[in-house]
Amino acid sequence: MNDPSALTSLPGVTAPPPFVAMSQLIRGAYGSQLVGLAAKLGIADLLKSGPRSSEDLALAVGADAVALHRVLRGLVLYGVLAEVEGGRFALTPTGELLRTDAPMSLADFAIASHDIAQRSLVDLLEAVKNGVSPFEHAYQKGFFEHLMSERELGERFDRVMTSLSGMVADGLSSLYDFSSARRLVDVGGGRGHFLARILEANPELEGVLVDLPPVLPQAEVYLEAAGVRARCSTVAADFFDEVPPGGDIYLLSWVLHDWDDVRCGRILAACRRAMAGKGRLLVVEQLLPERVEENPAAIVGDLEMLVFLPGRERTLAEYRRLLEEGGFDVTRAVPIPSPFGGVLRSIIEATPRP
Structure with a gap:
């Protein structure tokens, strides 16, 4: 979504007076609500073939034409739609992302x-x-x-x-070079999206997906559809208590940020026991910057964690401390560039301390 207040950070764009800037922040919830409503009504899918009037769209979605017209004009304000000739509405490039068939919908x-x-x-x-x-x-x-x-x-x-x-x-x-590894254990791997992509890119690698029993049937279906099921086993386990042994690399992708330090310690202890003093641990997370302007996306991610989960995003120093307390030595951290600029996530590699 294009938030008008975000334009003030662009080079050459004059920041609004403080009163206007604060007013935009106070009203910011309108934008997210309008976008969510548009997605639920399927407005973008209805507009993918070209501009349509609010009356036409209201008939298609079963809405009040006058109320919907006001919503559509609000979406114009936020850069999701554009008003075109004849009082009709069309998708902007931003609005295209609300199409269910968009490549990055x-x-x-x-x-x-x-x-x-x-x-x-x-x-x-x-x-x-x-x-x-x-x-x-x-x-x-x-x-x-x-x-x-x-x-x-x-x-x-x-x-x-x-x-x-x-x-x-x-x-x-x-x-990351997986060529020296034979078996990758994805701890808390969910339905297997992450593991499947890695196995697709590394045809000599075998995978083990570890998660709770209710998750595994869906994971097995997904891994089969991805064409990697023959090289991947699934193990039911609670990663707070145990993780299966036998892996060359253990992966914690978007796991530790879900939990507080105490429960992170339990997860790392389970991994450390399974590794028996050998192999590598890869932690894939979004790292908090020392200063907000260095990675604004990570700050937003941390706010999402504050709202939804008991965990939080952490700095590299904080992950290093967690890993050292769990019996690991951090060997390196590698940033994964975002296709939109900046850093998408980081790979923290660690080895069990003898």
């Missing part, structure tokens, strides 16, 4: 955020005052537990993660 992300973020954000004050998860306070259950209980939402979140993990996995495969 954000439609599922917009709907999932619309459905759960706003309710959780209402309880953000509770998090700041008492250190509790706003999501858990609002829903009376954990984030992943909720996804498993709400099938449609869980599937939508799964599609979001498939898209994001694909970019990171491709970056990992291009930057």
